[in-house]
Amino acid sequence: MSLETLIDLHTKNGNDEPVKYTGKDFSSDQDVRWCPGCGDYTILKQVQNTMPDIGVDKKDIVFISGIGCAARFPYYMDTFGMHSIHGRAPAIATGLKVSRPELSVWIITGDGDSLSIGANHFVQLLRRNVNVNLLLFNNQIYGLTKGQYSPTAPEGSVSKSTPYGSIDHPFNPLALSLGADGTFIARAMDRDPRHLQQMLLRTNQHKGTSMLEIYQNCIVFNDGAFELFTDKKSRPREAIYLEDGKPLIFGKNKDKGIRLDGLQPKVVSLTDGTYSKDDLWIHDEKDGTKAHLLSRFFDQHNPADEFRMPRPFGVLYAVDRPCYDEGVNSQVEEVLERKGVGDLDELLRGPETWVVE
Amino acid sequence: MSLETLIDLHTKNGNDEPVKYTGKDFSSDQDVRWCPGCGDYTILKQVQNTMPDIGVDKKDIVFISGIGCAARFPYYMDTFGMHSIHGRAPAIATGLKVSRPELSVWIITGDGDSLSIGANHFVQLLRRNVNVNLLLFNNQIYGLTKGQYSPTAPEGSVSKSTPYGSIDHPFNPLALSLGADGTFIARAMDRDPRHLQQMLLRTNQHKGTSMLEIYQNCIVFNDGAFELFTDKKSRPREAIYLEDGKPLIFGKNKDKGIRLDGLQPKVVSLTDGTYSKDDLWIHDEKDGTKAHLLSRFFDQHNPADEFRMPRPFGVLYAVDRPCYDEGVNSQVEEVLERKGVGDLDELLRGPETWVVE
Amino acid sequence: MDVKDLVRDEVTIRFAGDSGDGMQLTGSLFTNTTALEGNDLRTLPEFPAEIRAPAGTVPGVSSFQLNFGSIEIMTPGDACDVLVVMNSAALKANLSMLKPGGVIIANTSGFDKRNLNLAKYGEGKNPLDDGSLSKYTLLEVDVSKLTKESLSDSGLGYKDVERAKNMFVLGLLYWMYNRPLESTIKFLEKKFGKKPEIAAANIKVLKDGYHFGETAEIFSEKYTVKKAVIGPGEYRSITGNKATVLGLVAATRQSNLPLFFGSYPITPASDILHELSRLKNYGVYTFQAEDEIAAVSSAIGASFGGSLGITSSSGPGIALKGEAIGLAVMLELPLVVLNIQRAGPSTGMPTKTEQSDLLQAMYGRNGESPMVIVAPATPADCFDAAFEACRISLEHMVPVFFLSDGYLANGSEPWKFPKAKDLKKVNVKFEPPRFGESNGDQFLPYLRDERLVRSWAIPGTEGIEHRLGGLEKEENSGNVSYNPENHQKMTNLRQAKVDKIADFIPLQSVDSGNEKGDVLVLGWGSTYGSIRTAARELREEGIDISHAHIKYLNPFPKNLGELIENFNHILVPEMNSGQLVKMIRDKYFVDAVGINKVKGRPFFVDELKRQIKDALASNS
Amino acid sequence: MDVKDLVRDEVTIRFAGDSGDGMQLTGSLFTNTTALEGNDLRTLPEFPAEIRAPAGTVPGVSSFQLNFGSIEIMTPGDACDVLVVMNSAALKANLSMLKPGGVIIANTSGFDKRNLNLAKYGEGKNPLDDGSLSKYTLLEVDVSKLTKESLSDSGLGYKDVERAKNMFVLGLLYWMYNRPLESTIKFLEKKFGKKPEIAAANIKVLKDGYHFGETAEIFSEKYTVKKAVIGPGEYRSITGNKATVLGLVAATRQSNLPLFFGSYPITPASDILHELSRLKNYGVYTFQAEDEIAAVSSAIGASFGGSLGITSSSGPGIALKGEAIGLAVMLELPLVVLNIQRAGPSTGMPTKTEQSDLLQAMYGRNGESPMVIVAPATPADCFDAAFEACRISLEHMVPVFFLSDGYLANGSEPWKFPKAKDLKKVNVKFEPPRFGESNGDQFLPYLRDERLVRSWAIPGTEGIEHRLGGLEKEENSGNVSYNPENHQKMTNLRQAKVDKIADFIPLQSVDSGNEKGDVLVLGWGSTYGSIRTAARELREEGIDISHAHIKYLNPFPKNLGELIENFNHILVPEMNSGQLVKMIRDKYFVDAVGINKVKGRPFFVDELKRQIKDALASNS
């Protein structure tokens, strides 16, 4: 049983044949206005290239952003879009998705937008597990307002608002997301487009709030913040790509691995004969404790330490949990089923009336 | 080197002798207006009783709250206090503590106040590690507004605003706090006053943001929410009290323990001969991974399951990290040291001037 | 003793007791019976600010006032003729509300030492016997004891017996005012359907209360209030918040849209969330958000998707929504913002009423950000105003403020409810899809029709993919634009669009009095009943005074200026320090004078009459 | 060729180029030299909305306008006499700002195919040779090539050479206006102290530019602008945001209090945070909060502790602060809220100026929540206004709004800066401690002095422990109170306290023109220069027109009503749709008429003169 509303009547008119798109179809007519060389360009490109593969009609895709450089993103996508206000995209997306669960809803946000002013809506979205995809463009800076430190900027960051270095301890976005009971938590980078595309697909596949943090270079105000991980030379040593069910191996020649020694992760050499692949930690996306440990491969590390942890990229955590939007809609369905479509006259009349002659 | 401001001049006038207080000295002249039987009463009493032991002059203690039943708390304390606006107490406290680091600042907040409208300030406070004490009165309901479900209410909660049961997955306040990089995370309950007092003392001792969640019974709108843990009969089986350096033992006759099997915590019997105390997990307040595991002894458990996890009470996590307020003040001191007290005329003149005759 | 039966045009009764004494229920039942008897009536419930203040104390007192009559009744009455007090705290808290010479019915067991103490009457003092009540008629009844006796054979426990006390009082009052017991008996049978012994006990106590009146020989008078002349039809009783809910649901049903309601609890708005959350089978989606910002944002998201997004709050919560409401102004999407006003500033007095957010509704956002404002005049009028708020928002693609207040929210009145088929239609049409590449026309999301309204282009519609945002937009295309001329044009257009709505709302009429004359009292919102009654009484005293009540506060009805010109004096009573009066003075350049009350309470009729006279005296 | 040297009273030059071309620096250096030469002047920098729009495009154009003269100069000039364009996009974006017959100095290498394309001039079109500039004097200079040649021996790389281009232009302009090079040379030596080769290169290019003017034979005229008659003294150049910072610091130093600044970045307010964060050795604590709500809340917390809590924002950020500002109103604590206004509504046009938040400052909170408002008139006046905002807030224990705007914030003017010893003292006294139990007097936190001001009772003071909050409070004691009479009293007191501040601010004076007369132009904020200039010119045309500029917007100066009565026509120009005019009409019941511009730009003098004439024509 169901109420057939104007929306249902209107959208039923759709073209049912699945459309074949190319990346170009997702490019809007607006000039892209990021600084030349900004990491946002390649992310835009990968998103546009991934869209044809998610199997959703353009008309059913919505991008919602807050404010910031990253938040300009929806203007450049030839889908429905809203460039809203600072920090509120998750709340707007929640309203949209609850009322239109059939849409594919994407949230575009920056580290300031989602972890400073919008951090409340961010954690509530994760806890509710609204079935949307959130792309967090982390450049460890406020780009649009020209270079103040952000809540992900490392301690001591010198920026326009912290000429003597910042004092606050930064958020660990993945740890925060886990703490908020997020069901899908992943990390990618602007400079590895192939991996980014894979992650975008995974993000889309997951049912529930999919949180993909993307390391994004702000070439103007914070150039090179992630160079250690993104530079092709240092990347093999400093980044580790996670794959479900596979051992944790990294290094230029896949010569290093990570073991669990009790609760303690340890970097080991795979070439000195002590350990082999079989001794390593096997990645399990469903294991919350392992995800916790992985999220903590994070603290400023000592590049001189041979056994320093690499930074994990890929899906750290992915579990199923009922989605809020679905729950709301099934509850409405159930009540409709049980009580029938509400009769307006009955409601207006109420439980008790009297007649004046 | 330092700027001696009016505040310094004014507060120097203080009485230097340490004052001996009793709990009664902390009781203000205002009638306490919670519902008879509300858990808030016993918490108030324990706080008043603990105050004489923290060794701080009444004049240097400030209680700051948001809005809610719990937030009425400051009115009843004969200290400085502010009953502010909903959710913002952590931000107000941050401003106060940064500018007056010598004060002992306490935040009183409810589950709605801190985890709904105020969740952003809550996580930012923890990340910044401002040296204040936060008491989170969790009653899994909005008391003051008469009974809507809160972000800690279990799924399916029937409340005024969820007549058909709530749909959202609740926050795990301790997990969220850990995710936000809190440095002191503890749990107590209204119905165990002795333990609560201990926890209040620990809360006070910790330097940094001390987050103490207190299970508090709302007798009117959510009576018995924590009965399993607070009731003297079920408590021994369902609650476990953590002590640093001690094994995890619980049960009516201390007959049960918790071991770590790899990353997996397991409840074991201490009486069937298989395991003894020495096999158990030793609590370590400094171990973040263990704290993570403990914070996850949380999900709705099956009372029929003999090996179900008890709910941990006590200090889950306590580590040192520089405090924001201290950092700000030392930076000011350093700059003063380096540059000397700023000369107003120099500032007004600026780098370049010209003279008109 | 001989009992006289006197006829009265109008009676005000106030029930007062501890929060646990069931005074709200007692009042409601008396109200229902009175309505069924054909009287006109208005009610005023008053709750303690505390959830459950300690029993027996003044802060714990709960009261319910009912004004009914054979004449037109528009307010719950300034002061009461009869004051029922269940304990000494209730007397202390309410005595000032009793008319000189009025009747006090006091439950004597509520005046024992413990109760007197809790009410802080001072060592050894008892108002019942210290002569302090000598200017009233004091009737002492040991309700507790009598109830206990009435139920001595019932086998019920102490608590249940205690709880039945209020039925004794109700029975007694029914006797005093010649009311039948049937409807209350039916109610009790239904309410305690699963506990027939409780139902029976309550009914017994009710009847014993009634009989006590007949036999106790302490009452020398009883009263008859004849039927009022009320328009024929079927009526129900309704509070403002309930009527608001019905108005919202009716408007969305008339437009065949889902209603999305994003809200965060706050007194006195929360009941709207509670009521709506029960109406899922009416196509209502409720979302208890993490805060007011998320609440209004979620509603904007839903409106973008084609639902009617609605949000509600009060005081501090409305202040928080300002930024996002500004976004809705810029986006030109439907959005209804319900502000159930309470006493401010800041947290203020959450349980008390006020009308002090009108200028916030007008100007409480950054930039030139015009918004439509409607305000209901009475509890039942909340239905119409809420319906109109939705209609305007949907048909004109604008955010609309609905300004109710705590007094309307919890007050109730008889309502001749409409039939669904007689409701206005709400005309909504989504922008149609554009299939195929052939159609060269680019979709222009900010193209306007002759009413300056843009079209509602919802996701899921082929060929009209587009982007909106909070940055200034180019005319028609909606693309971001920093062009100076365009900004002026768009600023003017947003204003003109709101102004044009004046063509689609009713003209302002005079509510009572002449169309031209000496004095016009201009009101808005919940002061309606007091102003109407005061104006009537002043006309009866020979003053040439008319009353007009503005329901559309932005834009004003087109003829308001003309109407104002027909009078020599314009007086504007408001429960604030003067807000509408500012708008009137500015807009019509007329020396309107404010009459203001900021006490968290409605105007009393007498007080308002006096203030009107004073204003006229100093103004002429 | 013969070069004529002409004397000019006033000249406006506009430098325009790509964001990377250093036009802001060029403009500033020309400004400094001009100031040293004793001219009066005003400037207007204009930045692109994008951080770094693609080079060569119209959105990427950055410009700097400078108006200087031997007469009084109060605006950056409506249109320019000389337009310097470094590329074709700069011409496209700025041509409309050039006076008919004005001079264009065009860098021809910025008009190559690539640049013309990027500027979207259309296939094959070049404005330099298609005759479209015929009504101007076009001077083509291949700046890029000449710079390259000038530095051919320097050994510098391509980038460094490119970056020196602007010095060539600057040198050329110095020649054109007979300015000395010394101060610029000194600046370059200092700036590139660590890179002497760069300094030398820039100086060489500067000189070559100068010499090019002398020798190139394409310039037939050069100009002399004589010293202006300016009050003697030491001057500096200052922007509004910098002056604001200095005002805040000066006021806290004069009161010997720490300055606590809680803010969240937003255009165009962020620079205040940036500047203050450098001033730690002035007792300044800056806190970049997680959002505007935390920013203002932290400031309130700091004020509770005895610091002066200050917060700043713009547009949407100010809207977010409303709830917490209401708390400060209720608490009666010092708090200064800086609103650097920008074009709204919603996100609006962040880099553009507007005055559209005045009514938000007045009414943008729930309840009756009066606030003091001050507004600076010029960049340098930001110092005085910020100082006054702090003084009033501290001395009267009230939150104060300071309303600047983007135009003031980034604009600069010469400032005869004060000496610290000449600044007003700010009188602050904390409530003294009460030792011992003997003192029976209970501390009453809401007891008031004759100015209705309560005392500042800070934590750490013995014997005055107390609690405050956002609930309505009992008079004097500050305890929570729901008493109706008390609420009226407190509402009136909060208003009266603000009104009484009128006794402690300067009377309103007429800025220019007669004290009594036909027309009064009433302005506020950054429109000062345009209005002053327009009024002067209209007086010169024989119109009896005066100008008064309101800096204290709530409360108004006590004599404002009288002053207004001295004129027949009151005109109120604002960069909004009419906000001050509403307040004036309401308060003084005078038929004041608004003159409004909402284009994200200041009034041009000519435009304003025309609008004033139009208004007078239709008004008489």
Ligand SMILES: Cc1ncc(C[n+]2csc(CCOP(=O)(O)OP(=O)(O)O)c2C)c(N)n1
């Ligand atoms: C309410 C509000 N406050 C502040 C701003 C100013 N503002 C715009 S974007 C931004 C931060 C941007 O940082 P981030 O989210 O990291 O995005 P990025 O520009 O780095 O992509 C700020 C502070 C605003 N637009 N609205």
Ligand SMILES: Cc1ncc(C[n+]2csc(CCOP(=O)(O)OP(=O)(O)O)c2C)c(N)n1
């Ligand atoms: C801005 C704002 N929104 C909403 C409210 C209404 N309100 C007051 S307290 C509260 C929630 C209280 O819940 P909690 O924090 O759990 O405290 P409790 O009453 O349970 O102790 C709400 C929604 C308010 N006062 N201010």
Ligand code: SF4
């Ligand atoms: S400022 Fe940084 S983040 Fe923003 S567009 Fe430029 S490079 Fe990208």
Ligand code: SF4
């Ligand atoms: S409503 Fe609940 S939390 Fe509030 S005072 Fe009553 S019992 Fe306590």
Ligand SMILES: [Mg+2]
């Ligand atoms: Mg960023």
Ligand SMILES: [Mg+2]
């Ligand atoms: Mg609670």
